[in-house]
Amino acid sequence: MTRKDGTRLFLRVDFADGRRLGPGKIMLLEAIREHRSILSAAKAIGMSYRRAWLLVDELDRMFEQRVIVTFPGRRGAGTEVTAFGERVIALYRAMERQAAKATGGALDELTMALAADFPQQQHATPEEPDGPAPERPAKKAG
Numbered sequence: 001m002t003r004k005d006g007t008r009l010f011l012r013v014d015f016a017d018g019r020r021l022g023p024g025k026i027m028l029l030e031a032i033r034e035h036r037s038i039l040s041a042a043k044a045i046g047m048s049y050r051r052a053w054l055l056v057d058e059l060d061r062m063f064e065q066r067v068i069v070t071f072p073g074r075r076g077a078g079t080e081v082t083a084f085g086e087r088v089i090a091l092y093r094a095m096e097r098q099a100a101k102a103t104g105g106a107l108d109e110l111t112m113a114l115a116a117d118f119p120q121q122q123h124a125t126p127e128e129p130d131g132p133a134p135e136r137p138a139k140k141a142g
Contacts, residue, residue: 001100007111009103011096019062025055026092029085032056032068036077063088 002008012022024047031041042052059067067085071078081089 001096003100003107005111007107009096009100009107011092011099013092013095021062021088021092025059026089028052028055029059029067029081029089032079033081033086033089036079038070038079041079059085059088 001011010023012020014020027045028041028047031044032038035041035044038052038056039049041047042049056068063084065084066082067088069080069082071080
């Protein structure tokens with residue numbers, strides 16, 4: 001979730017067995033719901049078709065129930081999010097809202113404590129692994 005000041009709270013569920021559920025997969029499910037096509041959904045969120053298919057396959061293997069169903073041969077509307085897929089989206093978005101509410105005061109305090117002279121950074125997207133932390137310039141004595 002992104003706050004009014006641009007600060008972003010990132011929520012990812014790392015299950016004990018290595019499965020992950022985060023904003024990229026949820027965004028893809030929401031785009032599939034809207035576009036009813038994996039190809040159109042991928043294009044809408046700037047993801048490659050191959051990457052979208054891999055994530056959809058992973059989502060469908062992650063859970064006991066399917067999150068999407070496909071209808072081969074249907075042009076342009078061959079994919080639907082299942083009722084369980086809708087539930088996965090709803091649960092994840094509810095966790096995000098609860099996390100944002102629970103951390104609001106702490107985020108405000110951290111934001112107020114940020115150094116003014118720190119160079120602006122580019123952040124990895126939720127689908128990308130985080131790279132090594134950039135070096136922070138030394139604080140001036142005084």
